[in-house]
Amino acid sequence: EIVLTQSPGTLSLSPGERATLSCRASQSVSSSFLAWYQQKPGQTPRLLIYGASSRATGIPDRFSGSGSGTDFTLSISRLEPEDSAVYYCQQYGSSPRTFGQGTKVEIK
Amino acid sequence: QVQLVQSGAEVKEPGASVKVSCKASGYSFISYYMHWVRQAPGRGLEWMGFINPSGGSTKYAQRFQGRVTVTSDTSTSTVYMEVSSLRSEDTAVYYCARTWSDYYHFDYWGQGTLVTVSS
Numbered sequence: 001e002i003v004l005t006q007s008p009g010t011l012s013l014s015p016g017e018r019a020t021l022s023c024r025a026s027q028s029v030s031s032s033f034l035a036w037y038q039q040k041p042g043q044t045p046r047l048l049i050y051g052a053s054s055r056a057t058g059i060p061d062r063f064s065g066s067g068s069g070t071d072f073t074l075s076i077s078r079l080e081p082e083d084s085a086v087y088y089c090q091q092y093g094s095s096p097r098t099f100g101q102g103t104k105v106e107i108k
Numbered sequence: 109q110v111q112l113v114q115s116g117a118e119v120k121e122p123g124a125s126v127k128v129s130c131k132a133s134g135y136s137f138i139s140y141y142m143h144w145v146r147q148a149p150g151r152g153l154e155w156m157g158f159i160n161p162s163g164g165s166t167k168y169a170q171r172f173q174g175r176v177t178v179t180s181d182t183s184t185s186t187v188y189m190e191v192s193s194l195r196s197e198d199t200a201v202y203y204c205a206r207t208w209s210d211y212y213h214f215d216y217w218g219q220g221t222l223v224t225v226s227s
Binding site for chain 2: 033035037044045046047050051056088090092093094095096097098099100101102
């Protein structure tokens with residue numbers, strides 16, 4: 001089973017700043033089958049990034065993904081108050097599908 | 109538009125079973141796999157398994173093997189997930205989520221169904 005470790009646990013930033021979230025896998029994620037999801041309190045997860053770097057439909061270009069192998073990053077440039085949420089990475093290249101434990105982004 | 113509408117909240121006693129439904133609309137039901145993901149209160153996301161409605165093949169996470177059963181009804185475009193021998197640790201929101209194929213990202217999610225296991 002691929003274990004995904006996200007860091008930091010919580011990120012507290014001001015509007016307009018840049019957020020950098022890390023997701024490290026215990027073994028290589030095949031074909032960069034890695035996705036990022038945003039979940040706001042009481043809401044369903046929303047797909048942001050798939051294939052490590054492709055933005056999902058309707059996702060602003062402030063969100064970008066990068067990485068390969070075992071190290072992946074989600075960047076959010078120009079933070080807005082509505083970006084306050086928990087962000088999860090997920091690998092879907094092997095079974096079982098696994099998620100990271102999440103990074104909480106707080107907007108000051 | 110794509111919609112995944114799940115059944116309502118359930119309260120069950122330990123040892124009982126629960127069956128949650130997920131009705132799909134807005135796309136070709138048999139063209140997409142349907143997965144189940146759960147989230148315990150205040151916790152992260154945990155993948156449980158999936159079904160390929162075209163043929164009915166399933167795959168489960170090892171820890172749920174034998175206790176979780178996913179089925180589908182193509183006549184109503186509905187997927188069902190049954191969990192047996194419920195324990196308090198099964199208290200969670202259960203989501204259905206679709207993927208285009210086996211190894212693919214979740215592009216649409218259901219609204220979630222809260223299952224509470226309590227005596």
